[in-house]
Amino acid sequence: MKDINAQALLAQVMDWKDPEVVGQNASILQLLADYKYNHYQRFGPGKQFVESLALWLNQFDKADRPVALGLVRDRLIFISEREISHLVKLSYPDVIVQDRLRLVAEENEIAAYKVAALARHRRFEELRIRSLYLGLSDGAHTNELRRASNGAISNEQIWQAYELGDAKAEDMLSELRKSLTNGNFIPSSPTSSGDKERFSLIWLVDDFSGSGNTYIRYDAEERKFKGKIKKIYERIYEGDLINPDYYEVSLLLYVATRQAIDHIEYWSERFTNERGYKPLKVHVLHPIEKYCSLSATHDGPIIEIAKQDRYYDARASDEHIRIGGTDDAKLGFAACALPLILSHNTPNNSIYALWGPEDKSFFGLFPRVSRHREM
């Protein structure tokens, strides 16, 4: 639909009579649409933001539409693919390299400020080779991360998933031995100890965490820990990819809510303490602080409409939502109440009114595609 028609549609839905009001609202929304919102990857071919907004608003009672529009205009956080790419790009020099410098400083009792000496230290290079990077979901942008490292991460050090087949793991170890030999870190002639070279630094990479539950959680009924972090630590001790006597595990998230950061730090510490594992280090490039979430105190009218049954589809209340401790998803998974959209998919930690799938009786402004099979 052409911009002018979409704006007319929006004016009709919002009952705007004054051309100045139409102009003010439409120009800002159109600018943000061109900048970010039109690029939402779950929009169908040819679908544009302003017309979608009009259709979405049309689902609300007339009296509720200004509140719904206010949510979009004043509170919506949209993280575009370009913004994520920028976070990926700064990960290597500003997080991964800095962490490795710190490790070399600690191991060798060199002051952390002596960056030139640390960067030239042999151990700095050895740890580069002994680093393994694993994606925790298809949003991990592992290819981009490898490219952003300017050759410091090889193809055989990075994998888009955290569950590795034996053949892939053997390839990675073989390349590790080759790189260590080429760098004169181990003798070139194979020895029994040379065959046991393993990775030491594990970087787990993902684009977003809203609640932290999928990474680590404690199932009180079954009295056991669950989640990706648990599986990876167990792999360290069960497999032969990582040196269990010397390793560090870091979780690198491009975007995460404060709620998720607190959750992961708390439960991973409990888990690693209980098992006698080395603690997990959490690095978040773009934390979404608590004040970004919608709250009854600051966003009363928005919370009110988000809680209403008529702006919700009960079929969204499934067993996956219940893992977050709530019976429904009106305020999002684990009641995170986020107004957050990621360009490739809206997280279910956002309020349902934003992400409700297109086939539901109330659909979201940025409909979500679920990772789980719908009931």
Added chain:
Amino acid sequence: MATSLQRNSALEVDDLIWENYVFRRGVAVEDLWDDMYADRKKNNRPMRLLYIAGRGFDVRAKDVISKYVERLNASGCQIQQATLLLIGFSGYQLSPELEDLTSENASILEDIFGQIGKVETYFIDETEDDEELNATIMLRLGAAKILNFLDDVTDIVLDVSSLPRIVYLTILLSVLARIVPAATDQNQLTSHGVTFQVLVGEDPELDSKIAAQDPSNDLVLIPGYSEAFQSEALRDMPMVWFPILGENRLAQVQKVESNIPDWAEICPVLPHPSKDPRRGDKLLTEYDNTLFAKRQTPLSNIIYAHEGHPFEVYRQLLEAMLRFRNTLSVIGGSRLVVTPLASKLITVGSALACFEMKMRSVDSTSGVAIPYAEPKRYVVEVGALRSSKADLSVLVLTGDPFQG
């Protein structure tokens, strides 16, 4: 050809002057000083210190200097000589309350620094024979005078907390030009043996309450970064303007924009990531009319830079400048114009990019300029100033971290 240009750019970016950097904030700043000065003491290397700060109304300089002097004293490092150079300015229109606060701050700074050395005050915008000079020439003269204080020092500390942007940019870039040799050898950051630190006390809440009003009619050009903008001989050379956006600077943006040719490329720099995830979007709408609607700047020209990380800003801006320089070299060269209007940390990062770009442009047909529309008047409530809590950051640009 595109592939070859991209490859050239990537190769150059690999070899950054500050590829390894020292940047600390909060309590880590004091840890850094403790480590650095403990090593000085252990190696029996006495200090000859020049500390440069603003003689301004901003109380943040007080917190910064008192922390620095406290840690330096605690280290037991031998101080052979220490000078506080207070830079004053008389050209701004301030309320009587702000004038009083400026004098009060100056005496406090003198008292604190008096524990370790002497204090000299230099008014950068006063001339000996009362002749009227434009701001650009005044800055050039001021920079030359300040550089005289650099003789025989081992340490330079520049506290930008209470210095106007044009003044700290001038001092920062002049000091770097003096102490960083042009040669791209491995000792580039240590060959003069001087440790140069930039201290930044930032309080974004206070910054948002300081209103900078009445931008001057004349653009100020930072000394050493003017020719690419002013030279008649270069006026037809392609230009790329990088306005680094911050809130409430519309009048200044408009002033500079009116001097940018219609055909120039514009690449606005937005803060991302930011504590406020909507900040970039809000800045985009704030400057929409001036930078996008009027100039038809493609939204894809937007560059992102980390709000709180000056070395990331440096890298992003330098990379973009190198990319444009390589591309535009095909059609005769480039003029790269940077106007920093964001926070002090971002401004310092962008200055580093300009410094390196200028160094890399010596033998090429490109130049770097920093035009700025300096406000003539600052307005802020004294109460807001007094209750400010600054978050301290430090960048160590040369010297000790780069030895060995």
